[in-house]
Amino acid sequence: MAIEQETGKFRCPWCLGFEDYVKYHDEEWGVPVFDDQKQFEFLVLESAQAGLSWSTILKKREGYRKAFAEFDYRVVADLPDGYVQELLLDSGIIRNEMKIRAAINNAKRFMEIQASHGSFKNYIWDFVGGKPIQNQLKSMSEVPATSPISDRLAKDMKSRGFKFLGSTILYAHMQATGLVNDHLVDCFRYQEVRALGK
Template sequence: MMNQDIRRCEWCKADAQYIVYHDTEWGVPKIDDIELFEKLSLEGAQAGLSWITILRKREGYREAFMHFVPQKIVEKELSFFLENMDNPKIVRNRRKIESIYTNAIAFIEIQKEYGTFANYWWKWSNYTILDNQPKESKDIPSQTELSKEISKDLKKRGFKFVGPTIIYSMMQATGMINDHLHDCMFRNHGIVMDRSLLID
């Protein structure tokens, strides 16, 4: 799996941890609500930073934020999480820390409305993978009309750090969009999604 001769997307080739993430996670459909909340939280934490910075801090975030279980997060007071302003294992940005707590509250409201956040999330793509088949990295946009629409809706619901660029990154990371390059033969083919897991 770590064979350097395998064709992969250009962005992951410089770092072994990136390669593992690319090979095992990026673009694979996520339907578990805890995984989705983790992705949403970490994509927000990335704002203004590189993804590898956040990837290297992921375990620290899991420790600091109740392994991203929204129900456990909201059982605490915001002040509990603000103690992480001195925690070098995460990005020590007050607004980003606050956003995870705020988003947990809004996330639970969506779960109440849709049964699961996954049902809400995947309805935006009609429960299918949007397969872009980009030939080069320059063909991949930073945001789309759909990411703008999702971002607008999430903001209405009280979410923070969910701009259209962040949401597009989440769409890629959760497999809603397949942006593996066309010649990334290792991951570009065979990614499927079981709709029955989402629709009641």
């Protein structure tokens, strides 16, 4: 069940930690993303989140924006090895060498998908038939960690050489980028996000 705050709005309870989390929930989470650069941004951030909380990643989002050229996948794909060593000293991001190298690798794979499908958007939205899945969840206990679609997506992306993007991470990506609407039905954003998917 969504929780009412002093504003009189009911929100999904996971976002009630700090102000930026609420802002992210209210303005971004679940909004359908059809822009490739924004899709890449969320892939980098979701991959970095593996084993950590999303709130930790949100606090470092600006650091990632600076470190990864505003999430320009063309620039990220060409980052030299020496820059990886610099990033390992950058406290603005998660200093995990495998995750940093995964972001660079994934930028290259991302561009390969663009080349074969016209855009990454075409590729990923095809998994949901081009329209957001509208779940009708009443409590946090009903929110899945994965789905058959995220399983298929993870398997396909792994076969294409993507790293640090398993089914759980990709389901979170689907939630964040609006391929699925997982706002609880009594959250004020549920109907707003639903309307965006029509």
